[in-house]
Protein backbone atom coordinates (compact mmCIF):
# COMPACT_ATOMS: atom_id res chain seq x y z
CA UNK A 1 0.00 0.00 0.00
CA UNK A 2 1.40 3.45 -0.96
CA UNK A 3 1.72 5.94 1.88
CA UNK A 4 -1.00 8.16 0.29
CA UNK A 5 -3.37 5.18 0.30
CA UNK A 6 -2.56 4.49 3.93
CA UNK A 7 -3.69 8.00 4.93
CA UNK A 8 -6.86 7.66 2.87
CA UNK A 9 -7.52 4.28 4.44
CA UNK A 10 -6.96 5.57 7.99
CA UNK A 11 -9.20 8.59 7.36
CA UNK A 12 -12.02 6.47 5.96
CA UNK A 13 -11.69 3.97 8.81
CA UNK A 14 -11.98 6.79 11.35
CA UNK A 15 -15.05 8.31 9.65
CA UNK A 16 -16.70 4.94 9.23
CA UNK A 17 -16.04 4.08 12.86
CA UNK A 18 -17.47 7.37 14.12
CA UNK A 19 -20.54 6.94 11.88
CA UNK A 20 -21.17 3.42 13.17
CA UNK A 21 -20.75 4.45 16.81
CA UNK A 22 -23.15 7.34 16.29
CA UNK A 23 -25.64 4.94 14.71
CA UNK A 24 -25.39 2.60 17.71
CA UNK A 25 -25.82 5.49 20.16
CA UNK A 26 -28.95 6.72 18.35
CA UNK A 27 -30.36 3.18 18.13
CA UNK A 28 -29.85 2.71 21.86
CA UNK A 29 -31.41 6.10 22.65
CA UNK A 30 -34.52 5.18 20.61
CA UNK A 31 -34.74 1.81 22.28
CA UNK A 32 -34.67 2.81 25.94
CA UNK A 33 -36.73 5.97 26.00
CA UNK A 34 -37.17 8.02 29.14
CA UNK A 35 -36.61 5.37 31.76
CA UNK A 36 -37.74 6.89 35.06
CA UNK A 37 -34.75 8.12 37.10
CA UNK A 38 -33.76 5.86 40.04
CA UNK A 39 -36.22 6.16 42.90
CA UNK A 40 -39.00 7.61 40.73
CA UNK A 41 -42.04 5.37 40.41
CA UNK A 42 -44.52 5.51 37.57
CA UNK A 43 -47.78 7.18 38.69
CA UNK A 44 -50.49 4.76 39.75
CA UNK A 45 -54.24 5.23 40.01
CA UNK A 46 -56.50 4.22 42.90
CA UNK A 47 -56.57 0.59 41.75
CA UNK A 48 -52.80 0.29 41.83
CA UNK A 49 -52.63 0.30 38.05
CA UNK A 50 -49.87 2.25 36.39
CA UNK A 51 -51.54 5.39 35.04
CA UNK A 52 -53.85 4.64 32.14
CA UNK A 53 -54.59 6.72 29.05
CA UNK A 54 -56.88 9.67 29.80
CA UNK A 55 -56.86 11.38 26.41
CA UNK A 56 -58.81 9.00 24.19
CA UNK A 57 -59.22 11.37 21.27
CA UNK A 58 -58.30 10.10 17.80
CA UNK A 59 -54.75 10.76 16.58
CA UNK A 60 -54.34 13.35 13.82
CA UNK A 61 -54.70 11.54 10.45
CA UNK A 62 -51.07 12.32 9.56
CA UNK A 63 -49.98 10.80 12.86
CA UNK A 64 -51.34 7.31 12.16
CA UNK A 65 -48.84 4.77 10.83
CA UNK A 66 -49.25 1.15 9.77
CA UNK A 67 -47.25 -1.63 11.41
CA UNK A 68 -47.14 -5.32 10.52
CA UNK A 69 -49.13 -7.26 13.10
CA UNK A 70 -49.91 -10.89 13.94
CA UNK A 71 -50.37 -13.07 10.84
CA UNK A 72 -49.30 -10.18 8.63
CA UNK A 73 -52.27 -8.04 9.55
CA UNK A 74 -51.84 -4.30 9.01
CA UNK A 75 -52.27 -2.63 12.39
CA UNK A 76 -52.50 1.13 12.77
CA UNK A 77 -50.85 2.97 15.65
CA UNK A 78 -50.16 6.54 16.61
CA UNK A 79 -46.66 7.37 15.37
CA UNK A 80 -44.95 7.66 18.77
CA UNK A 81 -46.55 4.42 20.00
CA UNK A 82 -45.35 2.64 16.84
CA UNK A 83 -41.74 3.77 17.42
CA UNK A 84 -41.84 2.65 21.04
CA UNK A 85 -43.51 -0.65 20.17
CA UNK A 86 -40.97 -1.52 17.49
CA UNK A 87 -38.05 -0.76 19.81
CA UNK A 88 -39.69 -2.93 22.50
CA UNK A 89 -40.26 -5.81 20.08
CA UNK A 90 -36.63 -5.70 18.94
CA UNK A 91 -35.48 -5.88 22.59
CA UNK A 92 -37.80 -8.85 23.24
CA UNK A 93 -36.46 -10.72 20.21
CA UNK A 94 -32.90 -10.18 21.46
CA UNK A 95 -33.99 -11.69 24.78
CA UNK A 96 -35.29 -14.80 23.01
CA UNK A 97 -39.03 -14.03 22.88
CA UNK A 98 -39.74 -15.39 19.41
CA UNK A 99 -42.34 -14.57 16.76
CA UNK A 100 -45.30 -14.58 16.77
CA UNK A 101 -45.15 -13.67 20.48
CA UNK A 102 -45.70 -9.98 21.22
CA UNK A 103 -46.93 -9.33 17.69
CA UNK A 104 -49.80 -6.84 17.53
CA UNK A 105 -53.33 -8.20 17.50
CA UNK A 106 -54.86 -4.74 17.80
CA UNK A 107 -53.87 -1.09 17.85
CA UNK A 108 -55.77 2.00 16.79
CA UNK A 109 -59.53 1.49 16.56
CA UNK A 110 -62.03 4.01 15.28
CA UNK A 111 -65.25 4.59 17.26
CA UNK A 112 -67.21 2.73 14.54
CA UNK A 113 -65.02 -0.36 14.82
CA UNK A 114 -65.23 -0.24 18.62
CA UNK A 115 -69.03 -0.30 18.28
CA UNK A 116 -68.80 -3.49 16.20
CA UNK A 117 -66.66 -5.11 18.91
CA UNK A 118 -68.99 -3.96 21.66
CA UNK A 119 -72.07 -5.29 19.85
CA UNK A 120 -70.31 -8.64 19.54
CA UNK A 121 -69.53 -8.61 23.29
CA UNK A 122 -73.17 -7.77 24.07
CA UNK A 123 -74.26 -10.83 22.10
CA UNK A 124 -71.70 -13.00 23.91
CA UNK A 125 -72.15 -11.81 27.50
CA UNK A 126 -75.85 -11.00 27.35
CA UNK A 127 -75.87 -7.72 29.30
CA UNK A 128 -74.40 -4.24 28.96
CA UNK A 129 -72.85 -4.46 32.45
CA UNK A 130 -71.09 -7.76 31.74
CA UNK A 131 -70.04 -6.81 28.20
CA UNK A 132 -68.39 -3.59 29.33
CA UNK A 133 -66.18 -5.52 31.75
CA UNK A 134 -64.41 -6.94 28.67
CA UNK A 135 -64.95 -4.50 25.83
CA UNK A 136 -65.08 -0.74 26.19
CA UNK A 137 -68.27 0.85 24.84
CA UNK A 138 -67.67 3.04 21.76
CA UNK A 139 -66.10 6.40 22.67
CA UNK A 140 -64.47 5.08 25.85
CA UNK A 141 -61.71 2.78 24.57
CA UNK A 142 -58.05 3.70 24.98
CA UNK A 143 -57.54 2.04 21.57
CA UNK A 144 -59.11 5.13 20.00
CA UNK A 145 -55.98 7.10 20.95
CA UNK A 146 -53.75 4.85 18.82
CA UNK A 147 -51.52 4.39 21.90
CA UNK A 148 -53.06 1.18 23.26
CA UNK A 149 -51.82 -2.16 21.96
CA UNK A 150 -52.95 -5.77 22.27
CA UNK A 151 -50.17 -8.33 21.98
CA UNK A 152 -50.03 -12.01 21.09
CA UNK A 153 -49.03 -13.43 24.48
CA UNK A 154 -49.06 -17.16 23.92
CA UNK A 155 -49.14 -19.82 21.22
CA UNK A 156 -51.21 -22.06 23.53
CA UNK A 157 -53.84 -19.68 24.88
CA UNK A 158 -55.79 -17.05 23.00
CA UNK A 159 -56.22 -13.51 24.31
CA UNK A 160 -59.52 -14.25 25.94
CA UNK A 161 -61.16 -13.43 29.26
CA UNK A 162 -61.27 -17.15 30.10
CA UNK A 163 -57.44 -17.42 29.81
CA UNK A 164 -56.35 -14.53 32.01
CA UNK A 165 -54.51 -16.56 34.66
CA UNK A 166 -52.93 -18.94 32.12
CA UNK A 167 -51.62 -16.01 30.09
CA UNK A 168 -49.98 -14.49 33.17
CA UNK A 169 -47.63 -17.46 33.45
CA UNK A 170 -46.49 -17.28 29.81
CA UNK A 171 -42.87 -16.18 29.12
CA UNK A 172 -43.97 -13.31 26.84
CA UNK A 173 -46.15 -11.91 29.64
CA UNK A 174 -43.31 -12.25 32.14
CA UNK A 175 -41.02 -10.39 29.74
CA UNK A 176 -43.57 -7.57 29.41
CA UNK A 177 -43.91 -7.42 33.19
CA UNK A 178 -40.17 -6.83 33.52
CA UNK A 179 -39.62 -4.63 30.46
CA UNK A 180 -42.84 -2.95 29.26
CA UNK A 181 -42.39 0.13 31.46
CA UNK A 182 -38.88 0.73 30.06
CA UNK A 183 -40.61 1.64 26.81
CA UNK A 184 -43.45 3.51 28.53
CA UNK A 185 -46.08 0.77 28.17
CA UNK A 186 -48.33 0.35 31.20
CA UNK A 187 -50.19 -2.91 31.89
CA UNK A 188 -53.88 -3.43 32.57
CA UNK A 189 -54.52 -6.18 35.11
CA UNK A 190 -57.86 -7.32 33.68
CA UNK A 191 -56.35 -7.97 30.23
CA UNK A 192 -52.79 -9.35 30.33
CA UNK A 193 -52.44 -8.73 26.58
CA UNK A 194 -53.31 -5.03 26.73
CA UNK A 195 -50.73 -2.24 27.22
CA UNK A 196 -51.01 1.52 27.04
CA UNK A 197 -48.69 4.40 26.35
CA UNK A 198 -49.84 7.40 28.38
CA UNK A 199 -50.22 10.69 26.45
CA UNK A 200 -47.44 12.32 28.53
CA UNK A 201 -44.97 9.82 27.02
CA UNK A 202 -45.49 11.22 23.52
CA UNK A 203 -45.21 14.94 24.13
CA UNK A 204 -41.47 15.24 23.52
CA UNK A 205 -40.64 15.30 19.79
CA UNK A 206 -37.61 14.02 17.92
CA UNK A 207 -37.77 10.28 17.39
CA UNK A 208 -36.54 10.26 13.78
CA UNK A 209 -34.13 7.71 12.34
CA UNK A 210 -32.60 9.87 9.59
CA UNK A 211 -29.24 10.37 11.28
CA UNK A 212 -28.87 6.68 11.88
CA UNK A 213 -29.51 5.87 8.21
CA UNK A 214 -26.84 8.39 7.23
CA UNK A 215 -24.40 6.77 9.65
CA UNK A 216 -25.10 3.32 8.23
CA UNK A 217 -24.60 4.63 4.68
CA UNK A 218 -21.23 6.10 5.69
CA UNK A 219 -20.27 2.79 7.30
CA UNK A 220 -21.22 0.91 4.12
CA UNK A 221 -19.19 3.37 2.02
CA UNK A 222 -16.22 2.73 4.30
CA UNK A 223 -16.54 -1.04 3.88
CA UNK A 224 -16.72 -0.69 0.09
CA UNK A 225 -13.64 1.55 0.16
CA UNK A 226 -11.81 -0.94 2.37
CA UNK A 227 -12.68 -3.82 0.02
CA UNK A 228 -11.29 -1.83 -2.90
CA UNK A 229 -7.98 -1.03 -1.13
CA UNK A 230 -7.15 -4.50 0.14
Ligand SMILES: [Zn+2]
Pocket residue numbers: 106143148149150191193194195
Ligand atom coordinates in the same frame (compact mmCIF):
# COMPACT_ATOMS: atom_id res chain seq x y z
ZN1 LIG B 1 -56.72 -3.74 24.21
